[in-house]
Amino acid sequence: MVEKLTVNAVLRPVAFSLSDVAVSYTRGQTTTTPLANFSVHIGDGEITCLLGPSGCGKTTLLKALGGFVPAVSGSIDFGGRQIQSPIPDVVMIFQDHNLFPWLTVRQNVAFGLRYARKSGASQPMSVDHMLELISLTDSASLYPHQLSGGMRQRAAIARALVIRPKVLLLDEPFSALDAGLRRRMQHLLRDVWASTKTTMVMVTHNIEEAILVGHRVIVLGNRPTSILLDVATADKNFDDRYSSAFLGLQRQIEAMIE
Amino acid sequence: MLLILWEYFGSIDGSALSAVIPPPSRVFTVLVQSGFRVGLGSQAASLPTSIASTFFRVFCGMALAFVAAIGTGAVMSLIPFVRWMTAPVLYLLAPIAPIAWIPTALVIFGVSNLTAIFIVFMGVYFILTLATLAEISRVPEEFMIIARNLGGRGVGCWFRVMLPAITPGVFMLLRTNFIAAWMAVLVAEMVGLNDGLGAIIMMGRNLFNSDLIMLGMITIGLSGFIVDRILLLIGTRLIWWRN
Numbered sequence: 063m064v065e066k067l068t069v070n071a072v073l074r075p076v077a078f079s080l081s082d083v084a085v086s087y088t089r090g091q092t093t094t095t096p097l098a099n100f101s102v103h104i105g106d107g108e109i110t111c112l113l114g115p116s117g118c119g120k121t122t123l124l125k126a127l128g129g130f131v132p133a134v135s136g137s138i139d140f141g142g143r144q145i146q147s148p149i150p151d152v153v154m155i156f157q158d159h160n161l162f163p164w165l166t167v168r169q170n171v172a173f174g175l176r177y178a179r180k181s182g183a184s185q186p187m188s189v190d191h192m193l194e195l196i197s198l199t200d201s202a203s204l205y206p207h208q209l210s211g212g213m214r215q216r217a218a219i220a221r222a223l224v225i226r227p228k229v230l231l232l233d234e235p236f237s238a239l240d241a242g243l244r245r246r247m248q249h250l251l252r253d254v255w256a257s258t259k260t261t262m263v264m265v266t267h268n269i270e271e272a273i274l275v276g277h278r279v280i281v282l283g284n285r286p287t288s289i290l291l292d293v294a295t296a297d298k299n300f301d302d303r304y305s306s307a308f309l310g311l312q313r314q315i316e317a318m319i320e
Numbered sequence: 321m322l323l324i325l326w327e328y329f330g331s332i333d334g335s336a337l338s339a340v341i342p343p344p345s346r347v348f349t350v351l352v353q354s355g356f357r358v359g360l361g362s363q364a365a366s367l368p369t370s371i372a373s374t375f376f377r378v379f380c381g382m383a384l385a386f387v388a389a390i391g392t393g394a395v396m397s398l399i400p401f402v403r404w405m406t407a408p409v410l411y412l413l414a415p416i417a418p419i420a421w422i423p424t425a426l427v428i429f430g431v432s433n434l435t436a437i438f439i440v441f442m443g444v445y446f447i448l449t450l451a452t453l454a455e456i457s458r459v460p461e462e463f464m465i466i467a468r469n470l471g472g473r474g475v476g477c478w479f480r481v482m483l484p485a486i487t488p489g490v491f492m493l494l495r496t497n498f499i500a501a502w503m504a505v506l507v508a509e510m511v512g513l514n515d516g517l518g519a520i521i522m523m524g525r526n527l528f529n530s531d532l533i534m535l536g537m538i539t540i541g542l543s544g545f546i547v548d549r550i551l552l553l554i555g556t557r558l559i560w561w562r563n
Contacts, residue, residue: 130465150471160462164484164561173480177471205561225470 077229077261078104078127078145083136085119085126096122098286099136108296109255109262111276113269115319119287120265121233127263128154128231141228150178153227157234159214161206161221167213168193168202171220178225187224195254196220212243216250223258232264236271244268248275269315273300273308281315290318342531347538350531367520367535371543374516377433377505378498378547381440385501386494389445390486393452394478410446418443418504426512436508436516443504444497451493455486488559495551502544517543 080102086095096119104110104127112120125131126138129145129152138145140152148154153174161170172189193199196216206214215235222230236244248271255262266272272279277296280289291314299307323344330343396403421442422435429435459482467481509518517540524532 128469148465148469150469153469154466156462156466158460158462160460160466162463162481162484164559173467174470174472177473207561221470 075106076103077106077140078102078263079137079139080104080126081137081139083126083133083138085122085131086134087131096287097126100287101136102280102289104261104263105278106261107259108277109251109264109275110278110280111272112263112265112280112282113267113272113315113319114282114287114290115284116267118282118284120282123282123287124154124231124233124263124265127229128152130154150174150225151227152229152231153222153225154231154233155215155218155222155235157237159206159218161214161217163206166203166205167198167209167217170206170217171198171224173221174225187226189224192220192224195223195257196250210243211239212247215239215247219251219254223254223260226258227260229261229263232262234265234267237267244271251275269312269319270303272315273311274303279311279315281318283318291315342534344538347531347534350535367539370515370517370520371539373433374505374509374518374543375547377436377508377516378440378501380433381437381505382444382494382498382501384437385441385443385445385448386490388441389448389452390483390490392449393456393486393490394482396449396453397456397482398475398478410449414446414450416442418500419507422508422511425508431512431514436505436513439504439508440501443501444494447497447500448490448494451490452486455489456482458489459485488555491555491558495548495555498548498551499544502547506540 080100083097083100084095085097086093096117100119100123112123114120122131126133127145129138129148132146143149145152161167162173165173168189171192175189190199193202196219198213198216198220201209201213206217209217215238219230219235236247239247251262252275254260264272264275266275273295277294279291279293279295281291282288283290293311295311297307299305300311302308327343327345330346392406396406418439421439425435425438425442429438463481463485464477467477472480505516506518506521509516510522513519517536520536520539521533524530524534524536
């Protein structure tokens with residue numbers, strides 16, 4: 063974990079090391095391989111955003127990192143462990159919030175705590191602290207259907223983060239939200255990162271979002287999945303969406319994807 | 321409106337209709353005069369007792385079927401081998417009308433509450449088990465994925481996630497199938513058991529007493545309505561998070 067590698071523009075400790083990973087699905091007689099011979103290192107404690115055209119394998123990559131789809135070949139190394147199935151250290155947030163409708167916000171957020179305490183892993187956060195961090199203290203006793211879209215997605219993030227996973231995987235978490243709310247959620251995610259320093263890998267279609275939220279943006283090319291661009295965006299220049307660096311990069315990525 | 325029409329047609333002297341359908345005024349007078357007791361001599365049972373015994377049978381049968389169906393559905397969904405073994409049996413037994421079980425039940429359990437409960441159980445169990453399986457397959461896949469991802473394992477996790485997710489749907493189907501259970505128990509009471517609401521109708525038939533038949537029918541209709549309301553109430557409690 064502490065070993066420093068200068069790979070793919072990362073100069074940080076590594077959370078995930080993928081080498082020659084292939085993932086394939088079999089449906090009936092046909093087998094598709096969305097990911098083949100793919101290698102990448104994901105930095106520890108930073109937000110990596112994955113961009114790319116539809117069907118380029120970015121969601122598959124995310125699922126492979128979480129162990130939701132097993133790699134048929136190659137290795138996914140996570141701090142010395144091989145990822146083969148989902149583990150509480152790597153938690154995924156889906157496009158749809160998927161809160162449990164029969165539980166209140168507080169109960170939803172507390173869902174994983176029972177298991178986290180049992181396994182005695184890293185010290186979980188208190189539910190109150192988490193609700194405060196995600197600005198949901200006042201809505202703690204409401205049920206998911208009483209919340210707005212943004213609040214639901216926030217609650218889902220809180221439910222994932224409260225058990226203090228080492229990695230948070232986000233699959234287009236804000237795609238269902240309107241532009242204004244989306245921006246607020248992007249800031250919130252950065253704020254949450256600032257106070258937890260959780261490694262995050264986010265798949266998004268929104269180039270601006272990727273540059274703004276991510277410390278590193280990886281642009282994936284179509285099948286076979288390859289890395290077209292790998293750029294560090296932690297620089298202050300990329301915090302202002304109207305700066306020339308920001309707009310330049312945005313234009314460059316747009317040209318690649320289209 | 322219905323009551324007025326009934327009273328009117330029932331009171332026409334000498335008409336055939338008034339012999340078969342006595343007007344409400346006469347039915348209720350008979351009921352009050354007999355001190356809310358129905359039947360002859362020592363076999364007479366009070367109307368509330370009849371209602372209570374029918375209710376008891378229906379509720380016991382439905383509650384048992386509800387629990388058993390969810391249990392069976394759970395085991396079938398968790399263990400593919402069990403599913404493979406039991407699914408054909410389930411589809412084979414499901415179409416058998418609950419009243420078809422009456423002779424068998426009478427032989428096994430004799431003339432007792434158990435017979436009626438068994439018949440109600442048979443009337444709803446299979447359909448509820450199939451409903452449970454359908455509900456389980458309708459639960460978003462992500463629920464269990466997320467629960468496992470957050471550390472949930474095994475049966476405990478199933479109870480925390482799958483059970484609350486499927487219960488409202490299965491219960492709603494129980495409510496729709498209540499009519500089948502209700503009819504099954506009435507028929508059981510008509511042909512085998514000596515008490516209950518079904519028995520009142522049979523007694524009226526045997527005594528050529530149309531007042532009694534009418535009384536039985538009214539009570540059955542009203543009781544059925546009340547049970548449906550009770551089930552609705554329980555149903556809304558079960559999906560408390562939507563209120």
